[in-house]
Amino acid sequence: MQLSIQTMLEYAVPGPVDVLLQIEAAIIPEQRVLHAHIELPPLEHFARVPAQACIGERIWLRISAPLTVRYEATVEVDRFLAPVDGLPAVPPHRLPGETVDYLMPSRYCTSDTFHDFVESEFAGLQGGARVGAIRDWIAGTLTYEPGSSDAFTTAADTFQSRKGVCRDYAHLMIALVRASAIPARFASAYGIGVEPQDFHAIAEVFLDGAWHLVDATGMTTPDRVAKIGVGRDAADVSFLSSFGEVEMLSQTVRVSAAR
Structure with missing residues (x-):
């Protein structure tokens, strides 16, 4: 099964703030990320760090401007299934x-x-x-x-x-x-x-x-x-954790079977 994923987040950022982001499909044996792209605004800092149990990654951001995140991916699931x-x-x-x-x-x-x-x-x-x-x-x-x-x-x-x-x-x-x-x-x-x-x-x-x-x-x-x-x-596993003030403006997630 292949999944097509499209995600968009928009946040108002009144001043400099640190943000921890985790929205990308994990690259692990049970699922293959065939295509992925993440789009971010200009940042003061960007760093990837391992997530819990080394499943997926978190992204550290330091930002002073409005935060708009666009993520899209195609993921093929090949998971062992057992009742x-x-x-x-x-x-x-x-x-x-x-x-x-x-x-x-x-x-x-x-x-x-x-x-x-x-x-x-x-x-x-x-x-x-x-x-x-x-x-x-x-x-x-x-x-x-x-x-x-x-x-x-x-x-x-x-x-x-x-x-x-x-x-x-x-x-x-x-x-x-x-x-x-x-x-x-x-x-x-x-x-x-x-x-x-x-x-x-x-x-x-x-x-x-x-x-x-x-x-x-x-x-x-x-x-x-x-x-x-x-x-x-x-x-x-919060998709976004802020260490400072931010305000969510919109959030869109679309997941469908890839064609």
């Missing part, structure tokens, strides 16, 4: 070191508050069977409602409100999977089928020795997703 429901979990004591951080509670994924719930709601289910049941429970319990959450909403808030957007679905999925002693992380991505079109958030779980994408919103599937980056939760 997670039948995959075994890796016992915690056998987990690779790089997965351990994704067992722990984080800012938005307070997994330590969900132990009793998962052991009650998903009793008797292990590994991928539990992950699949968690995915289906979230899909059947939450209502997708744009504007129902904000940048401060945690998995616990979403659990209580029973509504949210893709970011909230991913955070709750991650929290419940971690509470089941299975590593889970947040993936920022572009996905075909996401409505309204925007940057997409999706959970990634570690089963049978590999990472597997699981989208509880049901809007897209792993073969139609191009990853931008990963992290413990959304705080690690």
Whole structure:
């Protein structure tokens, strides 16, 4: 599957500001970036740095003028696909070191508050069977409602409100999977089928020795997703972080099947 991606961001910048940008599809074995171009205004500083887990890159910008970013890419996805429901979990004591951080509670994924719930709601289910049941429970319990959450909403808030957007679905999925002693992380991505079109958030779980994408919103599937980056939760993979004042004017994301 080939994805055609077009993204544009416009921000007002009242004075000199440092910006950390992460919007480019990652160059990793499971997806090939066939074409990519990013257009930026005149800058005082530009530097690429590795992103979390060395998946994708972040770009440091120092800018005093309005910030307009245009990014376009064609990405071919060649990801190993396996139904997670039948995959075994890796016992915690056998987990690779790089997965351990994704067992722990984080800012938005307070997994330590969900132990009793998962052991009650998903009793008797292990590994991928539990992950699949968690995915289906979230899909059947939450209502997708744009504007129902904000940048401060945690998995616990979403659990209580029973509504949210893709970011909230991913955070709750991650929290419940971690509470089941299975590593889970947040993936920022572009996905075909996401409505309204925007940057997409999706959970990634570690089963049978590999990472597997699981989208509880049901809007897209792993073969139609191009990853931008990963992290413990959304705080690690914001598409734009400013260290100073900026104001968003517009944001457009378009993802379609490449012809």
